[in-house]
Amino acid sequence: GIATKLESAGIYDLMGLAVMSPSDLADLAGVGQAVARKAIQAARGMMELGFSDGAEFDRKRKDIHYITTGSENFNELLGGKGLESKAITEAYGAFGSGKTQLGLTLAVNAQLPKDQGGANGKAVYIDTEGTFRPDRIRQMAEALGANSDKVLKNILVARAFNSDHQILLLDKITELIKEQEEPIKLVIIDSLTAHFRAEFAGRGQLADRQQRLNRYLHQLMKLAEQHNLVVFVTNQVMSNPAMMFGDPTTAIGGNIVGHASTFRIYLRRGKAGSRVAKLIDSPNLPDNEAQFYVTEAGVRDDA
Ligand code: GTP
Numbered sequence: 001g002i003a004t005k006l007e008s009a010g011i012y013d014l015m016g017l018a019v020m021s022p023s024d025l026a027d028l029a030g031v032g033q034a035v036a037r038k039a040i041q042a043a044r045g046m047m048e049l050g051f052s053d054g055a056e057f058d059r060k061r062k063d064i065h066y067i068t069t070g071s072e073n074f075n076e077l078l079g080g081k082g083l084e085s086k087a088i089t090e091a092y093g094a095f096g097s098g099k100t101q102l103g104l105t106l107a108v109n110a111q112l113p114k115d116q117g118g119a120n121g122k123a124v125y126i127d128t129e130g131t132f133r134p135d136r137i138r139q140m141a142e143a144l145g146a147n148s149d150k151v152l153k154n155i156l157v158a159r160a161f162n163s164d165h166q167i168l169l170l171d172k173i174t175e176l177i178k179e180q181e182e183p184i185k186l187v188i189i190d191s192l193t194a195h196f197r198a199e200f201a202g203r204g205q206l207a208d209r210q211q212r213l214n215r216y217l218h219q220l221m222k223l224a225e226q227h228n229l230v231v232f233v234t235n236q237v238m239s240n241p242a243m244m245f246g247d248p249t250t251a252i253g254g255n256i257v258g259h260a261s262t263f264r265i266y267l268r269r270g271k272a273g274s275r276v277a278k279l280i281d282s283p284n285l286p287d288n289e290a291q292f293y294v295t296e297a298g299v300r301d302d303a
């Protein structure tokens with residue numbers, strides 16, 4: 001029936017229904033637009049969505065949690081405690097700049113207790129490039145004195161073979177969140193854009209690519225908000241020959257990804273094996289830089 005169709009589309013609760021658009025719901029459930037609209041309105045009515053006063057808004061902000069990057073400098077750049085839940089944090093940068101290493105570090109740190117900068121939860125890792133490294137996770141876990149088998153078990157990894165598969169896996173995450181006894185607190189997409197870029201390479205396909213990316217990012221944001229998740233995505237750069245000064249690199253997906261990401265970080269190699277993270281266009285934080293290192297133990301302040 002309709003309930004099964006909704007479930008298979010990743011909609012399990014009132015919130016899932018309330019935030020849908022009538023046309024999406026009509027497509028998914030195979031019902032008319034009018035029926036879909038009524039169902040959504042009913043869900044919204046039950047949830048009392050809409051405006052909330054300042055106190056209510058404050059309460060919703062209160063359950064936001066953070067996951068440490070492993071570097072105090074880097075955490076400071078992001079406001080003090082690391083990556084924030086109910087938000088998308090994007091790291092873009094050249095090959096070897098440390099995007100994947102940061103993702104692996106976060107997958108370990110998510111499992112730390114709250115007083116050590118973690119979220120006491122599991123991580124989901126969507127791997128589009130086959131770069132997930134169990135051995136690296138073990139190294140990082142052992143550096144923290146943790147049981148490396150247990151840490152690895154708490155990271156749910158899926159390889160996404162193309163962009164359609166990558167999109168499908170988002171629904172799977174919703175299922176996983178329902179099934180797990182220990183909560184999932186972090187979702188990593190490494191890389192967000194690689195499949196989209198490869199599959200929609202032609203000039204005439206740019207609009208289509210951007211539209212799909214946009215839709216995907218909105219689904220991700222919805223997931224982050226509904227389940228209070230930290231979402232970390234990585235992105236490649238392309239060289240921008242039109243730019244004459246500074247670092248001539250631009251993130252793939254451009255403004256679409258930029259607008260959907262709450263925090264945007266540009267990573268590059270720094271002096272003497274260091275790395276530099278720069279915050280880009282943040283609405284409420286300064287565009288500062290932070291120096292860090294990728295060490296055996298993961299992301300750290302010092303080499
Ligand atoms: P692409 O995915 O190719 O775009 O690059 P990326 O930004 O994901 O780079 P990644 O995070 O894979 O960074 C690779 C770099 O991390 C290597 O060049 C090393 O400098 C560093 N690194 C990787 N593993 C280790 C390790 O075990 N110890 C140390 N000290 N550094 C490491």
Ligand code: MG
Pocket residue numbers: 099100101131190
């Ligand atoms: Mg990588």
